[in-house]
Amino acid sequence: MLIHLQKWRLTKEFPYEKNSYQILKLNLDDLLEAKKWLIHSYQVCESFKSKEKFSVSDYDALESFLSRFARVCDLLFRKVFRSIDVYELEPQGSLLDVLNRSEKKGLVDSSSQAREWTELRNQIVHDYAHHDLKTLFVDALDFTPHVLKTIESTEQYCKNLFEKEPK
Numbered sequence: 001m002l003i004h005l006q007k008w009r010l011t012k013e014f015p016y017e018k019n020s021y022q023i024l025k026l027n028l029d030d031l032l033e034a035k036k037w038l039i040h041s042y043q044v045c046e047s048f049k050s051k052e053k054f055s056v057s058d059y060d061a062l063e064s065f066l067s068r069f070a071r072v073c074d075l076l077f078r079k080v081f082r083s084i085d086v087y088e089l090e091p092q093g094s095l096l097d098v099l100n101r102s103e104k105k106g107l108v109d110s111s112s113q114a115r116e117w118t119e120l121r122n123q124i125v126h127d128y129a130h131h132d133l134k135t136l137f138v139d140a141l142d143f144t145p146h147v148l149k150t151i152e153s154t155e156q157y158c159k160n161l162f163e164k165e166p167k
Contacts, residue, residue: 021162024083028158031075035151038072041065042144049141062137066124069140072147073121077114080154081107087161107154109146117143 018026045065048058081098084090090101095118099111108114120139127136 020083020087024080024087024158025162027075027079027083028155031072031080031151032155034068034072034075035148038065038068038144039148041068042141045137046141049138059133062133066133066136066140069144069147070121070124072151073117076147076151076154077118080158084154084158084161105157107157108150113146114150117147 041061041064044061048054048062051058054062077095077098081102082092084105084107085092085098085101091097096111096115099108099114099118102108102114103111120136120143124136124140
């Protein structure tokens with residue numbers, strides 16, 4: 001077993017062997033891929049806002065949209081923003097600390113707005129019954145353009161960081 005593990009280590013790269021630049025780049029790439037799917041779902045569901053009743057296929061689209069919204073928020077706040085902090089040698093802290101630093105960097109308009117997105121994400125992920133799906137959906141629709149703007153700001157911020165990275 002030990003020989004097999006040593007051989008594996010010679011041919012594979014362990015994730016913890018990546019430096020903070022590589023981790024940030026990977027997390028940003030994941031975010032940008034998830035953003036594409038969020039935009040797709042947003043465009044599909046945007047017309048549902050005025051509907052009173054949803055069909056089964058509408059519910060499928062809504063569930064996909066809400067799931068993608070939650071995934072993008074996770075990637076943005078818990079992966080990319082934290083990766084930026086690690087790359088910039090910021091002290092690790094709570095999610096609120098991360099959001100406050102992100103506001104100071106100009107990545108989000110306000111940390112309180114980002115907290116609202118996080119709270120909505122938590123409702124989406126943890127309210128399995130979705131008793132008030134319409135409210136969750138409308139809130140996610142309203143927040144999505146702001147989340148997308150934040151992703152664009154974050155992408156530009158990271159590009160500026162990457163330009164400083166020695167090749």
